[in-house]
Amino acid sequence: MLAARLHAPGEPLSLDQVPLPEPVGTEVRVRVAGCGVCRTDLRIASGETTRVELPLTLGHEIAGWIEAAGGEASPLLQDAGLSHDEAVVVFGGWGCGVCGECRTGQEQRCPYGRSPGFQVDGGYAEAVLVPHPRHLVPLEGLEPVHAAPLADAGVTSYRAVARAEPWLVNGGRVLVIGLGGLGQFAVQYLRQRNGVRIAVVEPNGMRRQLADSLGADVALADGEPASIRGALGGDPDVVFDFVGSDLTIGQASAIVARGGLVMLVGEAGGHARFGFDMPLESWLTTTTWGSLGDLRDVVAIARRGGVQWATETMPLTDAQDAFARLAAGTVAGRIVLLPTRTA
Ligand SMILES: [Zn+2]
Ligand SMILES: [Zn+2]
Numbered sequence: 001m002l003a004a005r006l007h008a009p010g011e012p013l014s015l016d017q018v019p020l021p022e023p024v025g026t027e028v029r030v031r032v033a034g035c036g037v038c039r040t041d042l043r044i045a046s047g048e049t050t051r052v053e054l055p056l057t058l059g060h061e062i063a064g065w066i067e068a069a070g071g072e073a074s075p076l077l078q079d080a081g082l083s084h085d086e087a088v089v090v091f092g093g094w095g096c097g098v099c100g101e102c103r104t105g106q107e108q109r110c111p112y113g114r115s116p117g118f119q120v121d122g123g124y125a126e127a128v129l130v131p132h133p134r135h136l137v138p139l140e141g142l143e144p145v146h147a148a149p150l151a152d153a154g155v156t157s158y159r160a161v162a163r164a165e166p167w168l169v170n171g172g173r174v175l176v177i178g179l180g181g182l183g184q185f186a187v188q189y190l191r192q193r194n195g196v197r198i199a200v201v202e203p204n205g206m207r208r209q210l211a212d213s214l215g216a217d218v219a220l221a222d223g224e225p226a227s228i229r230g231a232l233g234g235d236p237d238v239v240f241d242f243v244g245s246d247l248t249i250g251q252a253s254a255i256v257a258r259g260g261l262v263m264l265v266g267e268a269g270g271h272a273r274f275g276f277d278m279p280l281e282s283w284l285t286t287t288t289w290g291s292l293g294d295l296r297d298v299v300a301i302a303r304r305g306g307v308q309w310a311t312e313t314m315p316l317t318d319a320q321d322a323f324a325r326l327a328a329g330t331v332a333g334r335i336v337l338l339p340t341r342t343a
Pocket of ligand 1: 039040153
């Protein structure tokens, strides 16, 4: 089968013919309908993130159809009510299944985790081998190419908003930095909270218009503190940083209200200064991906039309072009790569 693989950091992706993987034990082979292109993929390809094992088929935002199952997987699929050819979205936080994190439903935090497109082959291919049927969430009518971004953009933003719940009170002031693939979901989840005021900082004018249409109260071109305070009526109680550069983290931790929360989601590699020069008793936290329960919630919300997102498809063979477009910031929705079956 064809797979877009990274052999060394800084090199372009290589379109390789690799064997179609055969599932054994609890493994399930999913035929890829589409795989979303995430900024993290760009960072992996450029060598900015080191938690990867090369060579590697990239792609962690995967949806497709159940195609083949190992001997132990078949009865488990049956128990879960999943059948051959069923459309599924792939949960990517593949943990060991037995540690404390895994047993308490936080498998994405498993210290022994190995995820598709990071340590094991991912979805930039015709098929992906999933370690266990529990990692498959049925789409129940959602179209898999369109649903692929739920596996990361949809669920990571959902978890970020859910973890900020204690701060999202009526009258709460929220700042969202960056309206890319994840920020667009976050604004919609936030809009569903009663009485929060949402300001978005986004340099791209097209995306600022999108922020307005998704329900942001105001969309600003830059993070100038006086305009943020003016727009929100005070310091933000929560800042979601979907960029994560030195600049944006610095802005977030300077403007957050006393006792407020900075939720760092974007992985642009920035760092925060932490100490008493920050607003008193403010909180800083990172958030990553979502749990299996979070993904099930997101699929349910999407099925009832509670969240909208735009996708744009490109053939898998154009993966490198997709990277260039994402890097140039000319993508409005999520790019989803479509494989063509060769084997
Ligand atoms: Zn991602
Ligand atoms: Zn574990």
